[in-house]
Amino acid sequence: MTSYEEVYAYLERRVDALKTDKSGDEKSTLAEVFDAQTLMTIYDFMTSGLIEHVGYPISTGKEGNVFYAEDSDGEPMALKIFRTSTSTFKRINKYIEGDPRFNDVKGNRRKLIYAWTRKEFSNLNRYWNAGIPVPEPIHFKKNCLIMEYIGDENSPAPQLRNCALEDPDETYDEVISFAIDGFKDAHLVHGDLSEYNVLMFDGEPILIDCGQAVTSDHFNAKDFLRRDIENINRFFKSRDADIIDIEVIMEETLNKDSDDE
Ligand SMILES: Nc1ncnc2c1ncn2[C@@H]1O[C@H](COP(=O)(O)OP(=O)(O)O)[C@@H](O)[C@H]1O
Ligand SMILES: [Mg+2]
Known part of the structure; x- marks a missing residue:
């Protein structure tokens, strides 16, 4: 040694x-x-x-x-x-x-x-x-x-904000599912979900920077969740994706049972 x-x-x-x-x-x-x-x-x-x-x-x-x-x-x-x-x-x-x-x-x-x-x-x-x-x-x-490490031998995966999206609707659905499934299945709210904290690798989004994520029973969880969804909706609107109304997403996240329950 x-x-x-x-x-x-x-x-x-x-x-x-x-x-x-x-x-x-x-x-x-x-x-x-x-x-x-x-x-x-x-x-x-x-x-x-x-x-x-x-x-x-x-x-x-x-x-x-x-x-x-x-x-x-x-x-x-x-x-x-x-x-x-x-x-x-x-x-x-x-x-x-x-x-x-x-x-x-x-x-x-x-x-x-x-x-x-x-x-x-x-x-x-x-x-x-x-x-x-x-x-x-x-x-x-x-x-x-x-x-x-997310990336290949040439370079690390780029942040979502720096990517041209082949199918913005599909990527939007996947990123929104980070908020919905994150809440229902991981019982977490990311709290800083944005085009900066999603990497794109092989056409698929990957969530990063999870230090500030709080558990779904945290007293600020719902406010953080709403802010996360607002951020994602704002970004994907600028990319001409079909945006789902925030209240619909909030309801789906908070009211539906988790898939594994
Ligand atoms: N696992 C990873 N693989 C490749 N690049 C990463 C990875 N984690 C972070 N990065 C890069 O480093 C940047 C900063 O990381 P992040 O966790 O967002 O920390 P912070 O925003 O607090 O500085 C990311 O935007 C991304 O470009
Ligand atoms: Mg970051």
Whole structure:
């Protein structure tokens, strides 16, 4: 097995490589994403054989980055790393106020972000087990989450907003079913369903970014559901799809029994 020093030096080289040829903004983002503890977590992933190497950043966001990664068989994966910064903390805090599941982590920035990572993992699991197309969750630790990579050898799958749709009506039905079946079968409301958080792969939509999803009994669940449907209706209207009235969708979601009940 490689020694700790070797792996750490390797990771630092990788991080340095990531920092070169980037704008000033991106440089500081990456420096913040790869703080010492995050490097340690990636080191753990490597020594436990989950990850062989971390590749290029697929996405650099305000609250975290998603990296292309591979396991020892060269199988691609996506590694999502949440920044443990104050801005992430502030946004997350809004979502979990009043949620008893987070009582023990309130006020502790790092712990809260770890809990958020765990929440995204468990939400992915719920969707996955209910048959909603999401990246298969693989593993998580602290602020790092490993999931199935959506894309091919050339590039990651594009976001819905950047895709020309062959059959907008069909894609609309599928994306709306993320809200309906997500509620009835996974008992979750995504809470940030939009053309940004749906990837298109082989003509099929896949739901991502499930950290903020709440359970269907959450006191805000119905409001979040309505907002999700509004977002999807607005986007697909701009793509000339046949939109279903929001009240009809709300009723179908809230009143019909789940298929497996
Ligand atoms: N499993 C994945 N496979 C391929 N690309 C992904 C995957 N997960 C996320 N991405 C890319 O990274 C972007 C950011 O991920 P997301 O989970 O939406 O985080 P956030 O919006 O909070 O930064 C996505 O819009 C998508 O382009
Ligand atoms: Mg997103």
